[in-house]
Amino acid sequence: MGSDGPRDPREVVDLTSREELQSVVEFLAHDLLEGRAPGTRGGRLSELYMQSLFKLLGLRPGIDGGYLQPFRMKGYTTRHVAVGVPGLELRSPDDVMGVQARDEPSLDVEAEAVFVGFGIRTPLFGWDDFKGHDVRGKVLIVRANDPGHCDPSLFEGASVTYFGRWSYKIEEARRAGARAILIVHTDESAGYDWGVVERSWGRENVFLPSSLENDLEFQGWIREESLRRLLATKGLSLDDVYRDTLKETFEPVPLGMSIRITGENEFRTVEAANVVAEISGRSERRIVLSAHIDHIGHQPDQPGDNVFNGAIDNGSAVAAMVLAAKALNAFREELPYTITLLACTAEEGGLLGSYHYVRNTDRSSILANVNFESTPVWERSRSVMGVGAHYSTLEGHLKEIAAEEGLLYSEFSRTDQGFFYRSDQFPFARYGIPAVWISAGEDFESGQDHFGEFLRNTYHTVRDDFDPGWELEALRQTVRSAVMLVERIGRSPEPPRWKARLTFPSEAREPG
Ligand SMILES: [Zn+2]
Missing domain, CATH: 3.50.30.30 (Glucose Oxidase; domain 1)
Incomplete structure (x- = not known):
């Protein structure tokens, strides 16, 4: 980096242009991707796109010497x-x-x-x-x-x-x-x-x-x-x-x-792949950043708009993960731990890609999972949100980050909906790895209930489309919090650990 370049990963996030922020979600949500169902042409294209992005960013292959982790369903x-x-x-x-x-x-x-x-x-x-x-x-x-x-x-x-x-x-x-x-x-x-x-x-x-x-x-x-x-x-x-x-x-x-x-x-047999890359740190121990690239496909026999574009679920979250990767990679010499980027598939089918990854990797090397899901695309929020953070010491890190950023700390208000069990952080948690779904919180500066409106009107419908009018500042804010969380885990004398009663059965066994 030149002397007037960014001084830390946060600045990389701040200096990222709007065009760049929207590029990933704009592509993944395009009708030509046909809703990215696993085992379809659109699903395969989204895997190849992720592989290209990881190569373009200069990230190393993250699984068995390659970027793709194919599996059968x-x-x-x-x-x-x-x-x-x-x-x-x-x-x-x-x-x-x-x-x-x-x-x-x-x-x-x-x-x-x-x-x-x-x-x-x-x-x-x-x-x-x-x-x-x-x-x-x-x-x-x-x-x-x-x-x-x-x-x-x-x-x-x-x-x-x-x-x-x-x-x-x-x-x-x-x-x-x-x-x-x-x-x-x-x-x-x-x-x-x-x-x-x-x-x-x-x-x-x-x-x-x-x-x-x-x-x-x-x-x-x-x-x-x-x-x-x-x-x-x-x-x-x-x-x-x-x-x-x-x-x-x-x-x-x-x-x-x-x-x-x-x-x-x-x-039928469905074949799809997780796409995995890594940024080597000074240690083999790793933090996994994840976001699912699949969505629920399209219905060619239906008249009118028949593509479930999945722009927010989960194109915006993939965009957030990619930006976090870019920011962390710019300062890779300073990373104490390795960062794995997991673009997983078949989340909509029951978190299948992340379960497959977690079950077929050396879990003992994973310190934590930081997952992006339906990352907000609107204006800034007044809070940082960690779904499931309270189970582990990751909550303390997030509270400190919120304080440093002049924000509040919150959990998702919709605890009756069980969101912690419904995205890719959950397989990590079940196998004993502290995990969190990180996001800008629900209290947006405009006072609008963007999350509520999304869940009521758009979630899992053909209306989950890319909108060029999105501010994307909550997405930027989410990535800032994520890179700060990675830094804090790296600085902390003790690795993340559970601290509260779990509300789900553990699958944790000795790896290998
Ligand atoms: Zn979904």
């Missing part, structure tokens, strides 16, 4: 799902939605139904809905969310734990050896309406092969009103079945009925 699309008992047939998309994760053209499962409350079994909250009952080979019916949703004295109250997420319920049902699961949907307990279930479960669902080894034959949702009708065929009421679900003494309720689940199924 299986994709399943299940249509015309029907759930039948004598005298009643419930159908998709009005009553039920779900997917058969099996390489079979038709779905036909018949088994005894058991209601298992919230389907939760964990020592973390001293809770066991199974009580040793043998549910192998059964169809489990479980309530969405966790008991804290109904009783604020239980679990974490209105803040949802991972035990309230549908993905956890599927994991637990697998461990219990069940054959199928139906999660009971209400708008309040799921946190979103049936239309969201319909859209996301009606399209292709992707899985890592490892998670299929002992998988359920069918996983899906049933509307609470439809469950009411199902129970009525046996003279049961929903209230009877739900009665003890908020008690630790709850016992599974066999429903005395056999349920038959049928449908038509398509399957």
Whole structure:
């Protein structure tokens, strides 16, 4: 750097032009990328684009001597799902939605139904809905969310734990050896309406092969009103079945009925790649910066705008990660730790790319994960936000950064939405690595509720488009905080560690 060049990574961020700030998101959100679904032409193009950007920035290959970490997934699309008992047939998309994760053209499962409350079994909250009952080979019916949703004295109250997420319920049902699961949907307990279930479960669902080894034959949702009708065929009421679900003494309720689940199924192999680069520091120990490059694709058979461009989810976050890489690389001689840049894929399919990375890397070398997700593109915010920071000593670093920047420190106000479990920081956290989703906070200088508006109107719709009118100052601010966090971790005498009770089950084992 010349004498009048930037003096530290923060200045690189400050001096970056608006044109450069918008370039990455503008490209990734283009219609020609077709919504960047993994295993599609647009998905592949986004991988090649990231590889080129990393090379252009002068970053080193980050995985097995290359930039690409290809892996295989299986994709399943299940249509015309029907759930039948004598005298009643419930159908998709009005009553039920779900997917058969099996390489079979038709779905036909018949088994005894058991209601298992919230389907939760964990020592973390001293809770066991199974009580040793043998549910192998059964169809489990479980309530969405966790008991804290109904009783604020239980679990974490209105803040949802991972035990309230549908993905956890599927994991637990697998461990219990069940054959199928139906999660009971209400708008309040799921946190979103049936239309969201319909859209996301009606399209292709992707899985890592490892998670299929002992998988359920069918996983899906049933509307609470439809469950009411199902129970009525046996003279049961929903209230009877739900009665003890908020008690630790709850016992599974066999429903005395056999349920038959049928449908038509398509399957294929999906190949995609994470794109990984690194900036070598003085030590092999590393901090992983991540952002997912995939989004949910397009619907060529729909008239009008049919591309889910994913400009904010997650083009802006990729732009933030790239700018952080550029700023840190300009001062690489000063980095005590190596920085890994992980542009991961298949996040929208269930964080599959980041799980694949975390499971297939030397985790003992990773000190922390700093993830970018749906990075705000608007004017500056009055705060710095660290989703999940409170679990670890990363929170202290972020509070100091906020103070130094003259900002407030905040967590996402929407704790009922479980965002910590819904982006790529989560696989790192589950494998024992302190992790945070870093962002400018929700209190924007204009007073506008930009995040709320995004979640209500734009999130996972075809309206998530690039807008040349964005200020992008909150994006710049996010990157400034991220490079400051990397510096602080580097300066700190002790590496990041957990400090609070975790609200999710750990997968941490000795690596290797
Ligand atoms: Zn998304």
